[in-house]
Amino acid sequence: MTTRQHDEGEAPDWRDLATSVRRRGVRQIARDVLSAFDDNRILTYASAVSFQLVFALIPFVLAGVAVLGFLDLAEVWREELGPRLQERVSDAVFQVVDRSVESVLGSQRGFWLTLGAALALWELSGAVRATMGALNDIYDIEDDRSFLRRMGVSFALALVLALLLGLAVLALQLLPRLDFTGLAILAVPVAWLVAVLLMILAIAVIMRFAPAAPQSMGWLGFGTLLVVLGWAIASTGFAAYAARIASYSTIYGSLGVVIMLLTYIYISVLVLLGGAQVDQLVRRYAGDGR
Template sequence: MPLFRKKATPDSPTDLSPVSWWAAVKRSFGEFQDDALPDWAAALTYYSVLSIFPAMLVVISLVGLGGKGLSQDLITNVGQIAPGSVKQVLANALTELQRGQGGAGLVAVLGLLGAIWAASGYVAAFMRASNAIYDVPEGRPIWKTTPIRVAVTLVTLVLLAASAVAVVVSGPIARQVGDLLGLGSAAVTAWSIAKWPVLVLVASFLISLLYWASPNAKQGFKWVTPGGVLALLLWAAASAGFAFYVANFSSYNKTYGSLAGIIIFLVWLWITNLAILLGAEVNAELERGRAIAGGVPEEQEPYVEPRDTRGFDEDEMESLKALKRKDH
């Protein structure tokens, strides 16, 4: 028996009317404070710090399979995705991780597994934030959520490592192809421009994967979502604006001294997480718009069907039973 009425429910947000889209956008900004997105972004920044360095260890280990030269090239190119002082923090961390490698056997494997588990802490935190955004309790048991968080983490790390290798290796390959075809440096220039749309697609996929797997809400996977596109655009604009501010107007160095680079890095992580959360909020409100178009009252929560109710308490189950009775 379906949990909600499906009468005239649009198949996707693209089927919503312009009025419904505008209403979803307005609700998103209203829910920005109601769902405490700045606070969730701060919490996710904490988990980012705990997760990002183990994640970089895994990426460095995977990239290092192609030789130390690839790892060094990755460190050299990391500044292209991070502003100002953030670049130096990441580059220093990657250098230290590269120097710390060299273990072998069981200890190295256990260390890598531990790093993957630590990196998955961010996904676990994002799952809790997503449930708050979708106004749905977490009903999935731990034996179900744990494989999800680890799987999402593994896919993310493998794709990041593959992207890093592609960016590092493809430059020399483009140069060789250009020489063979008589294009010279034009081939390298063309690839330097073309690689960024490819990386944007990878980032869009990873954000969509996070949006799809995290909430306890039934929804189909989409390679590109409105919220994902918004998150990427906001992140790019906010990162550029923040880099400009730090370079020209900020007093971080005077205030924090030698800690300025770390503080700037933390603020940049907070901005990044806030953009991703706002994208998730937009997706959630578009789902609410679909539910409203299908006859569900605007104030009804949850407004999407949960994936699993086994972890619901008595009050939450009673609420679901009441919703089922409304369908008759």
């Protein structure tokens, strides 16, 4: 694989991009996208990253619950999340989940704040390494970093992503509780705005630093915007299913929710890699003007 040259500070040339798009036409652009997806094994990479994320999900959630206990925010589960879940699942299922959460909030909190968090970070770093490989293929970069350097970068990125995601969740839970001096009506929109900005930052960090060659800041906004829009659509669809369609009271309904969750994770990863691939094609179009 050859190494492409990346101009770190190069700004997008939108006129060249518009000219190139007009000359190619919709059909050629569609063929370019499909060819790039096939050549760079986007679907295969999406499956690999999703697999790693599924393994990271449970320890990551339990570590997050332990953080709630450490911050003396156990009422978030007992007064908000727990009652919502209880309305949707059978009593037997809720009792199992509630006992597990209460155990993590109490006696097992130390484990999930230390070794459990390390396990979550290890699993998440595996997903990051798979993403690094995918982005290197997408941007046609030869990764000559040593094994130790790749491991170090993946752990650092996993830690940053975990912190940003954790802050986004805390923003959604804490900001609506604050007294905005008569502006309480703005609390929820502000909380969501902060959470979305943190997620945008997380995506930008991945797209810039996961590839072996850091990507130009001039283009990151475009690629990140594509990913955020696609992720927002996927999240809205999953939330609508979980809130209005899913049945949690039967084993078949619960299995359907699990399948939808796995599908949502896969689509989210596909949106990330697909957005990066479209971003790479747009850079190419803007660069040649043909």
